[in-house]
Amino acid sequence: MELKSIMSNENVGASREVVLPGDLLDTGRLKPGSGAYSEDGKVYAAQLGIKSVKSNFVNVIPLGGRYIPSPGDTIIGKVEDIGPSNWLIDINSPYPAPLHVTEVPWKVEFGDTSRFLGVGDTIMAKVLMVDETKRVQVTMKEQGLRKLQGGQVIEISNSKVPRVIGKGGSMIQMIKNYTSCRIFIGQNGRIWLDGDIDNMLVAIRAIKMIEEGAQTLHLTEKVKEYLESVTKKSEVKEDTN
Amino acid sequence: MGGNSNIKLIDDNGIRIDGRKVDELRPIKIEAGVLKNADGSAYVEIGKNKVLAAVYGPRECHPRHMQNPAKAIVQVKYNMISFSVDDRKRPGPDRRSVEISKIISEAMEYVVFTENYPRTSIDVFIEVLQANAGTRCAGLTAASVALADAGIPMKDLVPAIAVGKVNDQVVLDLNKEEDNYGQADVPMAMIPRTGEVVLLQMDGHLTYDEFKYAISLGKKACAEVYEIQKDALRRRYVVESEAEQEQPVSVPDQEA
Amino acid sequence: MARSVVSEIKRDHIHKLLSTGKRVDGRAWDEFRPLSIETNYVESAEGSARVHLGNTDVLVGVKMLIGTPFADTPDKGVLSTNAELIPMASPSFEAGPPDENSIELARVVDRGIRESQMIDLEKLCIEPGKEVWMNFIDIYVLDYDGNLFDACTLGAVSALMTTMVPAKAHEKGEDFKMPLRTVPVSCTAVKIENSLLFDPTLDEEKVADARLTVTTDENGDLRAMQKGLKGAFTIDQIENIIETSQRLGKEIRQSLG
Numbered sequence: 001m002e003l004k005s006i007m008s009n010e011n012v013g014a015s016r017e018v019v020l021p022g023d024l025l026d027t028g029r030l031k032p033g034s035g036a037y038s039e040d041g042k043v044y045a046a047q048l049g050i051k052s053v054k055s056n057f058v059n060v061i062p063l064g065g066r067y068i069p070s071p072g073d074t075i076i077g078k079v080e081d082i083g084p085s086n087w088l089i090d091i092n093s094p095y096p097a098p099l100h101v102t103e104v105p106w107k108v109e110f111g112d113t114s115r116f117l118g119v120g121d122t123i124m125a126k127v128l129m130v131d132e133t134k135r136v137q138v139t140m141k142e143q144g145l146r147k148l149q150g151g152q153v154i155e156i157s158n159s160k161v162p163r164v165i166g167k168g169g170s171m172i173q174m175i176k177n178y179t180s181c182r183i184f185i186g187q188n189g190r191i192w193l194d195g196d197i198d199n200m201l202v203a204i205r206a207i208k209m210i211e212e213g214a215q216t217l218h219l220t221e222k223v224k225e226y227l228e229s230v231t232k233k234s235e236v237k238e239d240t241n
Numbered sequence: 242m243g244g245n246s247n248i249k250l251i252d253d254n255g256i257r258i259d260g261r262k263v264d265e266l267r268p269i270k271i272e273a274g275v276l277k278n279a280d281g282s283a284y285v286e287i288g289k290n291k292v293l294a295a296v297y298g299p300r301e302c303h304p305r306h307m308q309n310p311a312k313a314i315v316q317v318k319y320n321m322i323s324f325s326v327d328d329r330k331r332p333g334p335d336r337r338s339v340e341i342s343k344i345i346s347e348a349m350e351y352v353v354f355t356e357n358y359p360r361t362s363i364d365v366f367i368e369v370l371q372a373n374a375g376t377r378c379a380g381l382t383a384a385s386v387a388l389a390d391a392g393i394p395m396k397d398l399v400p401a402i403a404v405g406k407v408n409d410q411v412v413l414d415l416n417k418e419e420d421n422y423g424q425a426d427v428p429m430a431m432i433p434r435t436g437e438v439v440l441l442q443m444d445g446h447l448t449y450d451e452f453k454y455a456i457s458l459g460k461k462a463c464a465e466v467y468e469i470q471k472d473a474l475r476r477r478y479v480v481e482s483e484a485e486q487e488q489p490v491s492v493p494d495q496e497a
Numbered sequence: 498m499a500r501s502v503v504s505e506i507k508r509d510h511i512h513k514l515l516s517t518g519k520r521v522d523g524r525a526w527d528e529f530r531p532l533s534i535e536t537n538y539v540e541s542a543e544g545s546a547r548v549h550l551g552n553t554d555v556l557v558g559v560k561m562l563i564g565t566p567f568a569d570t571p572d573k574g575v576l577s578t579n580a581e582l583i584p585m586a587s588p589s590f591e592a593g594p595p596d597e598n599s600i601e602l603a604r605v606v607d608r609g610i611r612e613s614q615m616i617d618l619e620k621l622c623i624e625p626g627k628e629v630w631m632n633f634i635d636i637y638v639l640d641y642d643g644n645l646f647d648a649c650t651l652g653a654v655s656a657l658m659t660t661m662v663p664a665k666a667h668e669k670g671e672d673f674k675m676p677l678r679t680v681p682v683s684c685t686a687v688k689i690e691n692s693l694l695f696d697p698t699l700d701e702e703k704v705a706d707a708r709l710t711v712t713t714d715e716n717g718d719l720r721a722m723q724k725g726l727k728g729a730f731t732i733d734q735i736e737n738i739i740e741t742s743q744r745l746g747k748e749i750r751q752s753l754g
Contacts, residue, residue, distance in 0.1 A: 018478050020471055021352075021389050022397030022434060035394065037354070046354060046394040048474060063478055065392020066280060066299060068358075078504050090502070094299040094361040120505040133310055133359045152510035159392070192506075197517060276640045277552045278587050289540065293639065295585040318584070318592060323635040324542035324558030332581055332635065333594065366585040368637070370556060371539045 019045040025058045035060030067093040067158040067188040069136045073127040076186035084111045092188040097136040104140045122148045151194025156211045158189035164210050178227035179203040248422045251408045263412040271473035273390045281391025285383040289373035294383035296391040299361035312355035317346040321369040341377045348439040354394040374420035375403045386470050400466035401430035404455040413458045433464045508704045515692045529696040536659040544660025548652040554640035557652030559660045564631040574621025574629045578607035580636040587641040606649050608721040609712035613681035620676035643699040646710045650683040682749045683712040684742035711742035
């Protein structure tokens with residue numbers, strides 16, 4: 001165990017071991033990172049996930065669980081309720097997030113909120129701040145943030161978001177290129193897409209393929225194969241947006 | 242406890258009516274992730290018990306006055322469905338299920354890192370589909386797997402088992418007949434790694450020495466159940482982890 | 498079913514697809530989701546069935562007790578149907594006594610079984626005016642993804658088809674099979690704008706204007722109906738639903754064996 005931990009310390013993130021709550025992660029050299037805790041000088045997993053060692057910390061990258069907002073996250077939210085000077089946004093997390101009139105790109109008079117966003121509307125927003133009791137505030141005051149119209153929204157487990165995006169956005173770019181869909185992925189596990197109806201179905205199936213991850217290896221190739229077979233074309237190289 | 246020791250439930254060779262030895266568990270089967278809507282779920286069969294557990298949360302705490310600004314609360318609801326027992330049970334909670342729900346909630350609060358999710362509730366629903374003695378232990382065992390399946394941060398998984406006394410002998414994991422005619426029943430839940438007991442009840446009649454022996458039997462059995470819990474979760478997740486994993490640091494600019 | 502705002506995007510998307518004759522999951526308008534039924538799922542019940550209809554998952558059990566008959570039917574057994582929408586099944590279900598949704602569900606399932614005279618209740622009389630068999634059909638929804646009416650009727654019917662009357666345990670002679678006469682099957686359709694869709698998913702139900710459940714017997718005759726939700730049907734639409742229910746009912750009945 002000693003030797004192993006030294007090795008993984010040098011080999012950053014090399015191991016792909018699934019760990020369960022209570023599993024021993026390290027016997028003393030490393031510090032507990034996210035998803036881990038220490039007891040009597042030893043580090044244990046606090047969550048179901050993949051063990052990952054980075055510098056002096058051993059972390060558990062969760063394989064499930066609900067989205068926990070952190071500042072700077074781009075998310076897709078749904079208006080749940082309206083107040084005179086704010087909207088309450090469901091961001092697919094344990095905590096609904098208020099969006100204040102000062103955090104939208106429009107000038108909104110007191111009591112006039114429902115003219116801009118109604119219950120059931122979908123928005124692209126950013127997590128502005130999260131305080132220590134996990135009170136969340138979101139903003140739409142940044143370029144690209146807006147009310148989403150048309151298309152559709154699907155939900156995946158937020159822990160699968162990085163895999164759907166792929167390295168440097170490669171996976172999602174490939175799906176966009178084959179389907180000519182506009183796609184936006186929120187870090188809270190919601191994905192908005194718009195395009196031709198049949199192409200949208202193809203894109204959704206590709207995303208579900210990635211989420212289910214049944215393919216043990218060469219996921220990118222398998223998704224590419226699928227996209228090629230149904231769209232009967234090779235990848236359109238230029239950005240189709 | 243009927244306490245009727247005239248009925249012979251263990252033969253002269255130490256074999257029980259279902260063919261088990263005194264320190265033997267019934268066959269156990271556990272599956273994780275069996276329901277779609279729930280954030281986490283598990284199914285447990287132990288002998289003829291069939292139990293489902295579902296976890297929702299952490300989610301907004303209702304009723305609001307139960308919110309804790311510093312941590313999440315764990316609310317377990319244990320329920321037996323009407324046809325899970327021989328005589329039809331009237332649907333809805335009774336005093337027994339309220340008590341069981343309370344002690345399982347308390348056991349789970351001990352292991353869940355509740356301070357990670359202030360003001361929320363982690364709701365656990367246990368439904369006993371078929372009952373054959375030991376349902377609270379099967380329920381707790383299932384709840385613990387369902388919590389891990391829901392990605393809830395927790396110290397460890399918690400296995401549970403009942404030990405009892407039948408025909409003046411301490412026996413492990415009572416079945417329905419032994420429960421009906423036995424002399425004592427000790428449901429317990431223990432974290433194997435630390436030896437911490439998070440649920441313990443007892444009724445009937447035991448000497449102190451018998452109790453100590455019962456706990457040692459239970460401890461061994463909990464370790465067995467624990468391995469089956471872990472196996473269920475690994476079976477559900479290991480395939481996935483073998484898939485190539487791509488972890489960008491942040492979401493890159495997706496749309497110009 | 499509080500706190501479930503349907504997103505406008507989802508509503509628009511379902512409408513847009515329907516305008517081109519498509520459903521979100523690719524099914525035809527009159528196509529049911531995959532159905533699987535496991536009977537005798539719970540040993541402690543006299544009959545039981547676990548039904549998966551797509552992602553909808555229900556468990557139905559039949560318990561039988563001896564009781565006194567109603568005064569107006571002294572020579573008939575008693576039938577009682579109850580449904581529990583337990584919070585395990587959906588984030589929108591709350592604990593507590595049956596609400597209007599679970600009561601409507603139980604009553605619609607009950608009506609199909611009762612009005613089709615599926616159970617020969619006269620054969621469940623032990624001593625007229627004194628002792629009869631009482632059937633308790635209890636429905637538990639475990640996972641909710643739409644169309645509970647059909648899933649629960651299928652569950653109740655399948656459970657009854659495997660029920661053994663526990664006469665021996667009550668010292669009333671030998672156990673015998675539940676006396677049955679016909680197999681009622683319910684088919685439910687919803688209307689979204691001007692499209693009709695059978696076996697709606699939860700998303701489809703959420704945006705639906707109106708719903709109609711039609712329970713038919715082996716002859717295709719009508720035995721129970723229930724219109725729900727706040728919209729309305731035209732007579733043509735109703736006839737279309739009935740005719741389709743007769744056809745689908747026949748197919749489903751054959752699969753029940």
